[in-house]
Amino acid sequence: MGGIPTATADSEQQPTDAEPPVLEARGIVKRFGHVEALRGADFTVRRGEVVALIGDNGAGKSTLIKTLSGVHPPDEGEIRVGGRPVQFSTPVDARRAGVETVYQDLAVADDLSVAANLYLGREILRSGPLGRLGLLDKRAMRHGAAAALDELGVRIPRVTTPIAMLSGGQRQCVAVARAIIWATNVVILDEPTAALGVVQTGRVLDVVRRARDAGMSVVLVSHNMPQVLEIADRVEVLRLGRRAAQLRADEVTTDDLVAAMTGSTGVDRDER
Amino acid sequence: MSSVEATAGTQRGELSDWFRERISHAVSEFTAATALVVLFIALTFASPYFLTADNLFNIGAQTAVIAIIATAQTMVIITKGIDLSVGSVAALAGVLGAMVVRDLGFSLWAATAVAIGVGALAGLLNGLLVTVARIPPFIATLGTMSVGRGLVFIITGAVGVYGLPRSFQLLGNGEILGIPFAVVITVLVAVGVAFLLSQTRFGQYTYAMGSNLEAARRSGIRVGRHLTGVYVLAGVLVGLGGMIAASRVNSGQPNYGISLELDVIAAAVIGGASLFGGQGRIVGTIIGAFLIALVRNGAVLLDISIHYQQVIVGVIIWAAVYFDQYRRRRLESRG
16 A cells, blocks of 8 residues: 555655645535534645644534535535645545545444455455456455554554454554555544543554654644644634634644634634 | 563463454354254254254255345344345245246246346345435335235235146255255355455445444445445345245245244354344354254254244344343453
């Protein structure tokens, strides 16, 4: 598979100002019946950066993530990948454009092995006529999975272990690794450490750092402000369905983040 | 804890993990196989008629129908579904297979093709009800069960289809080198489906859908199409099983297969298929089918009433599902 090498090969480590954002949302509107979850939201991800997306409950984080991953096509607005406008009508469209998402709860198939999960929907088939009959090349997938996990520093007993037998942290690492391996542009992580302990959280964040260092862009949705400041390069704040602020993580404190989320400072005040 | 202790602990943990991983699938199969052997030996002592060539031939043919239809059921159960319509559909397929031979002069093979086609259509109906109409499998196939049985009685006027040529019996009572023809078909079906499930992408998707439908969908698997495919393939096997059953009694019986769904669900679950989806192997199902057939056969030989057989099968289902849940909890308690 080798998603990480391909991700680095054709990308530059340091983004230039001329390079368009790898993923960009402009003026996204999304309504559910009478509820307007997103009211012209903007969002920007540049190559090789970790962007945290934060916001109070109901600010529209999940909805924005779902439009960016093709689950909820937006009612209005534009999504651009590498500067080119794209239409994400299904999750498959988003994945074709190199945007992979790890959802909070539905990340993996518990009964399948680690290797099978990493290749789910992208199985390697045997070469020749047997492959055309749908015959799996399990050996190639085992080797590929082991190599990719090793590269990301994900430690699990064996790639043949069913996911159900892994710990919560290992499970989440596999889910995150799966997205990183296949993504060519952006990995979106929705609350990847919400259910994890301290050590396990550290492992997941290590995987994220390695991916970023390899040139991958990562979007991280999180409620954990210290964690956001620890891992993110930039923070985008969503409030009432719109972007309320764009901040550099090394220039702000958790108090600033909370203030931006709740709107108690004057950063980009709401229209009344 | 010192680092040496930590390392040793990890190694021991990994070893036991490895062991658990190896045996987790085989444990139901091993239990079922043990029960099968014990029952076999017990019946050998309990009845002088048990270990006779005739009776073993009979058990083989009897197991064949249960095993083929239980194989179909296993595929559906792996997807976290259930097919309650197998008995009705098998009866419909058998009756129509018999009718085209009697009334239209079809050959046995053409009639078998008709029966398989009937099964496939019923499977397609089940699949579309589940995927397009989004009716839960339990209810969808419950409806098909009722509709199918109704159609069988309407078509036959509730009278069996008799007057078939002797050649009609080949599928159910014929033999090759002393092995029942039906057993040969069963082996081919079981090996074929086991291969499909364990070695192909279709099989991989079947387990994935049963394990986490939403994850499968978001992985780009066209779950509607694949799920429907599973039901159609299951229907094909049910049609084949119905035809063999009709062939065995050389007639199309409108009330064949009533409560057959219990036998085949029991066979699948005994063999390790999980009603929670994502788990199940054909080798286990075949063992389970043998066990059920032995229970039925033994009950007949020992003159136990058919009503007690029902009780026994029901208790077996409870035990198997309880065991499955217990196993799942053990497995997931690690978290």
